[in-house]
Amino acid sequence: MQPFTTLTGTIAPLNQSNVDTDQIIPKQYLKTIQRTGLKEGLFADWRQRADGSPNPDFFMNQPCYQDAPILLTGENFGCGSSREHAPWALLDYGFRCILAPSFADIFYNNCFQNGILPIVLTLAEVQSLFDRVARNSQYQLTIDLPQQRVRLPEGEEYAFTIDPFRKDCLLKGLDAIGVTLQHESAITAYEARRSRETPWLFQP
Numbered sequence: 001m002q003p004f005t006t007l008t009g010t011i012a013p014l015n016q017s018n019v020d021t022d023q024i025i026p027k028q029y030l031k032t033i034q035r036t037g038l039k040e041g042l043f044a045d046w047r048q049r050a051d052g053s054p055n056p057d058f059f060m061n062q063p064c065y066q067d068a069p070i071l072l073t074g075e076n077f078g079c080g081s082s083r084e085h086a087p088w089a090l091l092d093y094g095f096r097c098i099l100a101p102s103f104a105d106i107f108y109n110n111c112f113q114n115g116i117l118p119i120v121l122t123l124a125e126v127q128s129l130f131d132r133v134a135r136n137s138q139y140q141l142t143i144d145l146p147q148q149r150v151r152l153p154e155g156e157e158y159a160f161t162i163d164p165f166r167k168d169c170l171l172k173g174l175d176a177i178g179v180t181l182q183h184e185s186a187i188t189a190y191e192a193r194r195s196r197e198t199p200w201l202f203q204p
Contacts, residue, residue, distance in 0.1 A: 001115045003173035007096055007143040012059050012068035013133045014043075019073060020080030021107065025089040035114075038089035060093075064137040071098045072129055078107025087114040097143050099150070101126050112166045113175050117145060119160045125150075145170060 029041030054061045077100045087110045097117045111118040133139045142151040150158040195202045
């Protein structure tokens with residue numbers, strides 16, 4: 001998993017509340033367990049019109065947001081089913097940070113396991129950012145994870161909270177497997193000792 005320290009980039013606006021995981025990545029794209037290639041299905045039902053042509057009003061079809069690494073959205077983002085394909089698709093597209101007033105719990109947890117930083121801001125702060133993006137489609141922020149600050153180009157800062165363990169994992173680029181492998185030598189030593197003490201358990 002790629003470490004997350006600081007990130008500066010353009011904000012992509014999705015001004016909707018209660019965006020569920022079926023809208024993030026529709027069910028027809030769940031046939032794979034690979035984490036790559038899912039960006040093609042990200043917000044597929046909104047990116048396309050009924051005839052399959054691109055919807056020019058949707059942010060992903062607007063050139064100014066093509067490489068935006070920060071997603072700005074509404075309350076209760078990621079609700080619905082617990083599919084981990086949702087953060088996979090967002091990460092595959094290039095999003096490393098999501099700003100919202102609130103997140104669905106399971107989606108919020110899955111973001112950390114996949115190297116995405118979900119930041120909870122107040123409704124007023126989120127609305128202020130939507131207003132600024134509306135005036136400037138190339139509006140950029142700096143996300144400072146070590147200092148837990150969202151830095152605006154005008155000099156303002158928004159503070160955010162994060163669980164210390166999750167913060168440490170993001171800074172080091174560790175998912176659950178990575179955390180376990182930090183204890184690889186102890187695990188290897190335990191397995192070697194157990195194979196000596198109870199060899200019948202390790203017979204093929």
